[in-house]
Amino acid sequence: MRTRLALALAAAAVALTPAHLPAGAFPQRATAFAGRPAIAVGVAWYPEQWPEARWATDLDLMKATGFNTVRLGEFAWSRMEPAEGRFDFAWLDRAVAAAQARGFMVVLGTPTAAPPAWLTQRYPDTLRVDENGVRDRHGGRRQFSFASARYRVFARRIAGEMARRYGHHPAVVGWQVDNEIGPPSFDAEAVAAWHVFLQRRYGTIGELNRRWTTAYWSQTYDSFDQVPLRQTGQQNPGLLLDFKHFTTAIWTDYIGNQVQAIRPFIDPRMWITTNTMFWNAGFDHFALHRDLDIASWDNYIPDGRPDWVANGANHDLVRGYKRRNFWLMETQPGRVDWVPVNRALDPGQVRELAWQSVAHGADGVLYWQWRPARNGQETYHGAVLGQDGTPNPIQPEIAEVARDLTSAAPLLADTQPVARLAFLFSYDSRWAIDLQRHHAQFDPVRAFTDFYRPFRVAAQGVDVVSPDAPLAGYPLVVAPDLNVLTAGQARALAAYVRGGGHLVLGPRSGMKDDANALWPERQPGPLADLLGARVAQFYALEGKVGLQGEVAGSASIWAEALEPRARDTRTLATFTDPGGWLDGKPAIVSRKVGRGSITYVGAWLDPEAMAALATRLLADARIAPLVPDAHPDLEIAERAGAGKRVLIVINHGTASRPLAPPAGATPIAGDWQGGQIAPHGVALFRMK
Ligand code: GAL
Numbered sequence: 224m225r226t227r228l229a230l231a232l233a234a235a236a237v238a239l240t241p242a243h244l245p246a247g248a249f250p251q252r253a254t255a256f257a258g259r260p261a262i263a264v265g266v267a268w269y270p271e272q273w274p275e276a277r278w279a280t281d282l283d284l285m286k287a288t289g290f291n292t293v294r295l296g297e298f299a300w301s302r303m304e305p306a307e308g309r310f311d312f313a314w315l316d317r318a319v320a321a322a323q324a325r326g327f328m329v330v331l332g333t334p335t336a337a338p339p340a341w342l343t344q345r346y347p348d349t350l351r352v353d354e355n356g357v358r359d360r361h362g363g364r365r366q367f368s369f370a371s372a373r374y375r376v377f378a379r380r381i382a383g384e385m386a387r388r389y390g391h392h393p394a395v396v397g398w399q400v401d402n403e404i405g406p407p408s409f410d411a412e413a414v415a416a417w418h419v420f421l422q423r424r425y426g427t428i429g430e431l432n433r434r435w436t437t438a439y440w441s442q443t444y445d446s447f448d449q450v451p452l453r454q455t456g457q458q459n460p461g462l463l464l465d466f467k468h469f470t471t472a473i474w475t476d477y478i479g480n481q482v483q484a485i486r487p488f489i490d491p492r493m494w495i496t497t498n499t500m501f502w503n504a505g506f507d508h509f510a511l512h513r514d515l516d517i518a519s520w521d522n523y524i525p526d527g528r529p530d531w532v533a534n535g536a537n538h539d540l541v542r543g544y545k546r547r548n549f550w551l552m553e554t555q556p557g558r559v560d561w562v563p564v565n566r567a568l569d570p571g572q573v574r575e576l577a578w579q580s581v582a583h584g585a586d587g588v589l590y591w592q593w594r595p596a597r598n599g600q601e602t603y604h605g606a607v608l609g610q611d612g613t614p615n616p617i618q619p620e621i622a623e624v625a626r627d628l629t630s631a632a633p634l635l636a637d638t639q640p641v642a643r644l645a646f647l648f649s650y651d652s653r654w655a656i657d658l659q660r661h662h663a664q665f666d667p668v669r670a671f672t673d674f675y676r677p678f679r680v681a682a683q684g685v686d687v688v689s690p691d692a693p694l695a696g697y698p699l700v701v702a703p704d705l706n707v708l709t710a711g712q713a714r715a716l717a718a719y720v721r722g723g724g725h726l727v728l729g730p731r732s733g734m735k736d737d738a739n740a741l742w743p744e745r746q747p748g749p750l751a752d753l754l755g756a757r758v759a760q761f762y763a764l765e766g767k768v769g770l771q772g773e774v775a776g777s778a779s780i781w782a783e784a785l786e787p788r789a790r791d792t793r794t795l796a797t798f799t800d801p802g803g804w805l806d807g808k809p810a811i812v813s814r815k816v817g818r819g820s821i822t823y824v825g826a827w828l829d830p831e832a833m834a835a836l837a838t839r840l841l842a843d844a845r846i847a848p849l850v851p852d853a854h855p856d857l858e859i860a861e862r863a864g865a866g867k868r869v870l871i872v873i874n875h876g877t878a879s880r881p882l883a884p885p886a887g888a889t890p891i892a893g894d895w896q897g898g899q900i901a902p903h904g905v906a907l908f909r910m911k
Pocket of ligand 1: 403
């Protein structure tokens, strides 16, 4: 039987132990609310969709569910500004007051993902245009052009009006700008902005021609205004990568516009964020978070079948955007409604996934949504209540999550996930590979996740950061497919290795510069000398090739014949490929550099070889797991800070598993009984 976390936590004596903060620990918590719970748990509520007479009942039911936070406002533009320049916040005042009366923390969303009909009707130039030149219409959402100066003015005004009104409201804790930004526009204004962007980036058209090698196919441009705005088609890879740089710049500016509108009017205790989507390829998320205080994201498991390691990688990436704790702004109460088969999560998995987000650094967990609107595009989506306003079968599980997280909040306050190594995620590399996969199955996100998997399982704590992040605190840094490598990044990575760090590069690394042009040296380009080896040739694989040596197994999809050139570069694995190009060629090489090392992995390894490689590299970097030999269904994580160390163990499987906590760990609460952790169970321990 489950021990309720709530009860056990209340009873637990909180004996503070000396701080254990790893070098890579993130600086601040994501909830700086004096006198408020350190963990927010709540739901998206759309009062504008319901008669006001119902609001009190809904808020009381939310309270009874154990929520302490509501998120509202997003998408309600036509209620807030029913006609141009005529604002009506009276209803929102009452909704926020009703939430405040029940002690809720309030997150306000700016409504700019859903412009009102009057706006786009009067100003059709604010509507987005797709790549084929078709202008969007009213009736969906995100139909605005991200490049429209006029839309910026309207967005700034509504965001500013909201901030003026609620910027000092005691219930409001934070601001969400827009909602899941993403689709670009190809309208005339976007094209003009593209030309300005290119001019700023390259200075002269001659420089653009040089960096893109436009002598190829007679692409040479005479002026910037000749350059087409394209994201698909048979275009120059330099243009296509710069398209992503452009969307990053425009979206960052789009968000910055609203941040500037809000910031002057709000209390410094309030944060500003925007909620992003999983693995969204639309812009560089590290850059986008420049003006934001915290990251937040919407974690959905569309097929209802969580892969806990892959999902954890995404949490780690989001934490890496600001290198601090984040909020889970949306997650599903069971199921979504936007894939071919919207399978519900199994009983216990909603709870398990909430704890997973906290284990990876979430300081807020909010469900989407409270109750399905009676009509509108999402009537089939999972919700806490049914359309009749009474709880769905998932509600008791969500209530349990809410109770447990609220009880654990004092323990988790001011703690951050402890990472023992860093993975580098490079948007440029992801895009560059995706634009020229060379093997249809070389999905860069999958490649990243496959690499991350055995390291996360064995090390039990990984940071995912930008290649431009400071790395000195990490004993081990892994860059699974750092295809685009700038000269500056190469210098920083070389300095990291010379300073005693262990660097691991995966296949396709060091091939391109940031204009998506080949480095003149073979891979890993500017790091080839440090490695004392280079890629002689790469091969797309139809089947598998063997690997033998210190790391044995097989590789598929991608293999590179390596060529050691320095005497002290060691070969850790060679290919077996009878009759093929790869036979006997080095597949993995490594070189010691002072107390550090650089290793190059020239293949997409199968899970067995990848696990063997991870074991070896973690041992070299002296990284030991907290809980050795844990079953693969068990996720082990640590949050530490403010003199506390908390071990969080989650059983993502359907069977009980043995769990031996580290010596001196005191069970605080959860589903750990008789040395076993229950299926979908969660257990907390305080560590010395
Ligand atoms: C998110 C979005 C929400 C809702 C949800 C449904 O992408 O932010 O507004 O549509 O998906 O899963």
